[in-house]
Amino acid sequence: MTTSVETLEQLRVRLLIRFPAADVTLVTNPGSSAEHSLLFGAAHAREIALFLRDDSQLALDYCSNATGIDWPDKEITEVTKTFVPDPAGGPAKTVEHKTTHLQPGYLESVYHLYSMALKHGPVIIRVRTANRSDQVTIPSLTPVWRSCDFQEREIFDLYGIVFEGHPDLRRLLMWDEFKDHPMRKDYVEPDDYEWEPTAHGDVAERAKQHASFVAGGATSATASAADPGLISVTSPKDGPGSASPATPKPEGLKP
Amino acid sequence: MEMSDAPPHPIAAPSGSSQPGYTPFPAAGNISDADRENLRRHGVLMTSFEELYNWGRSNSIWPLQFGLACCAIEMIAAATARFDIARFGAEIFRPSPRQADLMIVSGTVTKKMAPLVVRLWNQMPEPKYCIAMGACAISGGPFKQGYNVLKGIDRFMPVDIYIPGCPPRPEALLNGLVQLQQKIKGEKLTGPHAANFTRADKPSEYPIPEYGAHDLEPTKNDTVWAPPGQKS
Numbered sequence A: 001m002t003t004s005v006e007t008l009e010q011l012r013v014r015l016l017i018r019f020p021a022a023d024v025t026l027v028t029n030p031g032s033s034a035e036h037s038l039l040f041g042a043a044h045a046r047e048i049a050l051f052l053r054d055d056s057q058l059a060l061d062y063c064s065n066a067t068g069i070d071w072p073d074k075e076i077t078e079v080t081k082t083f084v085p086d087p088a089g090g091p092a093k094t095v096e097h098k099t100t101h102l103q104p105g106y107l108e109s110v111y112h113l114y115s116m117a118l119k120h121g122p123v124i125i126r127v128r129t130a131n132r133s134d135q136v137t138i139p140s141l142t143p144v145w146r147s148c149d150f151q152e153r154e155i156f157d158l159y160g161i162v163f164e165g166h167p168d169l170r171r172l173l174m175w176d177e178f179k180d181h182p183m184r185k186d187y188v189e190p191d192d193y194e195w196e197p198t199a200h201g202d203v204a205e206r207a208k209q210h211a212s213f214v215a216g217g218a219t220s221a222t223a224s225a226a227d228p229g230l231i232s233v234t235s236p237k238d239g240p241g242s243a244s245p246a247t248p249k250p251e252g253l254k255p
Numbered sequence B: 001m002e003m004s005d006a007p008p009h010p011i012a013a014p015s016g017s018s019q020p021g022y023t024p025f026p027a028a029g030n031i032s033d034a035d036r037e038n039l040r041r042h043g044v045l046m047t048s049f050e051e052l053y054n055w056g057r058s059n060s061i062w063p064l065q066f067g068l069a070c071c072a073i074e075m076i077a078a079a080t081a082r083f084d085i086a087r088f089g090a091e092i093f094r095p096s097p098r099q100a101d102l103m104i105v106s107g108t109v110t111k112k113m114a115p116l117v118v119r120l121w122n123q124m125p126e127p128k129y130c131i132a133m134g135a136c137a138i139s140g141g142p143f144k145q146g147y148n149v150l151k152g153i154d155r156f157m158p159v160d161i162y163i164p165g166c167p168p169r170p171e172a173l174l175n176g177l178v179q180l181q182q183k184i185k186g187e188k189l190t191g192p193h194a195a196n197f198t199r200a201d202k203p204s205e206y207p208i209p210e211y212g213a214h215d216l217e218p219t220k221n222d223t224v225w226a227p228p229g230q231k232s
Helices: A005-018 A042-054 A148-158 A202-226 A228-234 A240-246 B033-041 B049-058 B070-078 B114-123 B134-139 B170-185
Strands: A024-027 A037-040 A062-071 A074-084 A093-103 A106-115 A120-128 A137-139 A162-164 B102-106 B129-133 B161-163
Touching (some): A042 A120, A042 A137, A062 A120, A120 A137, B049 B170, B070 B134, B102 B134, B129 B170
Antiparallel strands (some): A106 A120
């Protein structure tokens, strides 16, 4: 059972009375799961979290889950209709103007809070970064709920959110030398495709990309191997007949 | 079949000797297997050092005690009373690679774990064998198209037995173990076809891949593995 919109709205008003400078927004979920949540500005997230934990009516003493979300840049098209009166006195014409603007993307950390003492929850809270590239720091909630420790490390590892105040912010799943953040939407995997007997869907797409990659590499390899001048330069003592078996066969030519 | 008064001798050729791939060790001279069996019934045991040696070590395989994923649970189940891997002499799971003969790669090998598995393999003394247990250890399994799972442990070290399944039942692991025993019993100690562990020119250690910025470096060992359709 999730917390209703009314309850969250009451909680939001209460938080705003307690923290007048804070930025608290209600984010509704129109889906059937109806998992509504509260969005906190990063500046006051830590003190609000402490309040949620320590307030006697809320007593949200347990963070069961912390997870990351990547919201990439989104192009939003707005259509504005204007009525242009006809100077000749006819009916007014409707002109549609389409304006597109880019909504910058951001990264988001979501926490599910429960109260063990009062047996209620979950209350879902979110904190967002300013963008996806250089301003990715938000306050860590590990000092508030110890259970966030590994999960915030995982978010740091896979999404690249930097949690300020985390006691031990290292990669959790990938190795330390790894660059990039694999769960981001724009993550590009290394081309390590292999033959698949029944490739379909995304795998079939990767097979095509890999095939074009291999074909491109093989063409240049064939050209250099078929160049008799190159062979005679590398092995001047050998005749052309003995040199050709020693030439490495390009891998990409195999069917 | 009438009951024989003497129990079957362990050195006698196993019942699976007619299977393809298994070559019973030839007796000295021109004595056939039937003649040897007759002699054995009269108390004369004819064997060779090679046969005795292989019989001994194939029936006392010490696996390395380590597991990587859910296949390890099945491996543990194979060691319990219900399936009882001790029937095949392989119940002594060693926690140190220095004392182990067999590495059962039981589960998903992530790219982060792969260098450590190869390091463990290098630390095992010869003769040593490797069983790739389950779809993940063979090919990456359901995680093959992911970014973090090795597409089969056989690209960094040699594998003797592949056991398919997700995970394989304990019976499948036991069958794989019996297959490995037959392979060991067929190994030559001398001659041109001598097993790799008897030959100084064959490697027993393999390069350990490094952690790279996006993948392991190198992504495979070209001396032990080539992509499908590209035999090296």
